[in-house]
Amino acid sequence: MNKSRSLIIGAVAIGISLFILILIGILPGLNSNEPKNNPISISVWGIENDKNFFSQSADILKTEYPNFSIQYRNFPDEETYIYALNEAFSIGNAPDIIMVSNADVPKMKTKIAQIPEQYITQLQLQQAFPETVWRYDFADKNGVYALPFTIDTLVLYYNRDILGNAGIVYPPETWESLEEMVPKLTKKNATGTIEQSAIALGGTEQTVAHASDILASLMLRTGTKMVDDTFSRALFNGREGEGALTFYTKFSDPKSKIYTWNQSMPYSIDAFASEQVAMMIGYERDAQIIKEKNQNLNFGVAPIPQPKSATKAMTYPFYSGYAITKQSKQKPIAAAYLVRATLDKTIAQKYIEKLGGTPALLSLINENISSAEKSVFARQALVARGYPQIDSKEIKTIFSEMIELVISGTKNPSDALGEAQTEVNKLFARIKV
Known part of the structure; x- marks a missing residue:
């Protein structure tokens, strides 16, 4: 009898403990506040881009984060963009991801974060993009700072x-x-x-x-x-x-x-x-x-x-990529999105279709090598060389x-x-x- 009572009491105690853990979100369950299901949003700023592209490209993280979204802010020109960006940084309210030109990455290193190797390694960068991206423009021996959708050359x-x-x-x-x-x-x-x-x-x-x-x-x-x-x-x-x-x-x-x-x-x-x-x-x-x-x-x-x-x-070359700011409070999510979006062939192609330009992704460059319209630009992307300014x-x-x-x-x-x-x-x- 005492043994049965002990088992019942133990079972009840375990049940209560599990209920409390589920309730506070440590274990998955009925709790609607489970982190994975929470609304998660990152902010992206750029110049003359397509708002719909960024909102639609958020789907790439919907499997892990069903309520993930992107708030995109578009600027009509560089002067307006730089002014707003400097203001945001000065008050500690910079967006999560910003557009940055290849030549200005060195100057921006005090404001942009390296993309952790768990999201993209130097080898993966070299396998995905032309040499100018990883040797001269968006990376150095310390890490990767930005990733592009397109590349433009003289x-x-x-x-x-x-x-x-x-x-x-x-x-x-x-x-x-x-x-x-x-x-x-x-x-x-x-x-x-x-x-x-x-x-x-x-x-x-x-x-x-x-x-x-x-x-x-x-x-x-x-x-x-x-x-x-x-x-x-x-x-x-x-x-x-x-x-x-x-x-x-x-x-x-x-x-x-x-x-x-x-x-x-x-x-x-x-x-x-x-x-x-x-x-x-x-x-x-x-x-x-x-x-x-x-x-x-x-x-x-x-x-x-x-x-x-x-x-x-x-x-x-003179082109832009996207970088994560050091002030971002969503760096892991921002990194996951940025790497997946720029390395995903389908999404990168949609960017080209909406905004034009020559793709930076090697797999897409290869598809454009024989194109009557894109051949020159695609071939030149492979031999581009910039320098840090x-x-x-x-x-x-x-x-x-x-x-x-x-x-x-x-x-x-x-x-x-x-x-x-x-x-x-x-x-x-x-x-x-």
Whole structure:
């Protein structure tokens, strides 16, 4: 009898204990506050994106978190975005995930968190994305900082009609062949004013879209070391950098055989759209702007020219990825979402379909290699190479001013390069990373 009573009492005690554990959520059960079923939301900020894409892509975590959602905030331009972002960080209320450009990752390391290796390893990153993503842009030896959906690189835009009328069958593959084409494509009136330019090169950011990026691309192509290995100072003031600057500015030097551009020319994208220039160098995103300006323009896209002596191709990237902020209170969930979304082929493809661009995922790049529309962009993504910048916006201004010093005759390329390097090093002294 005592034994039976003890068993009954024990069973009741166990039952009560289990009920309490279920009630407080330690064990799964009827409790609606079970963490897995709680509403979980992360915030994502970006520029000119599609709100519906992010809300729909939240489905990738719905198996583990049925009530997971994404609150996306879109900004119309970079200036508005950066202002809001700085305000949010200053009051400790930054979003969980933010858009960040590849060039600005070093500057942002004080504000963005590494993605833990349990979500993505360096090996997985290398197997999923082109070399520029993991070697130069979004990762270093310490870890992974951001992940992209798309990648954009400098390409050559050319007017088929202008080249055809000049008897030129193919766009230039090398810088040397481009130099040979310049006299055939440049038209001047009786006073020497350029009425048709061969290519929009040699000018500042005022007249040449992406002038500083084009110059940086030439510098990297010549082997210029842009910054030191510790990312503490600029190093581009050398023989290679001077050679690149000299070559670039020759296109706007009236005494040069390849003179074809000057600061009185229209902005390069406008000039190309209005058929005042035969060729321009730009990003994939420029194609839509050109089409909007002139729907009937007969133009093509080719890889950016390479030196004749080059054994391998190289181009310059400028694109954005997404990073988790250090202020995020949902880092594990944010990391799980970000890694799955960017590495999932189906979701990455939906991003492309909604927002355009060339995919950053290698598996999707492979599918676009033979595409008539995407082949050039896909192939260039594989040979892109950027470099870390202490402040990409400031460096753009410094490089543009460097170009102005040379083409105005104020300084020779060597002195202009030295002055620009000094200005960049002032940024290193002012901005702590």
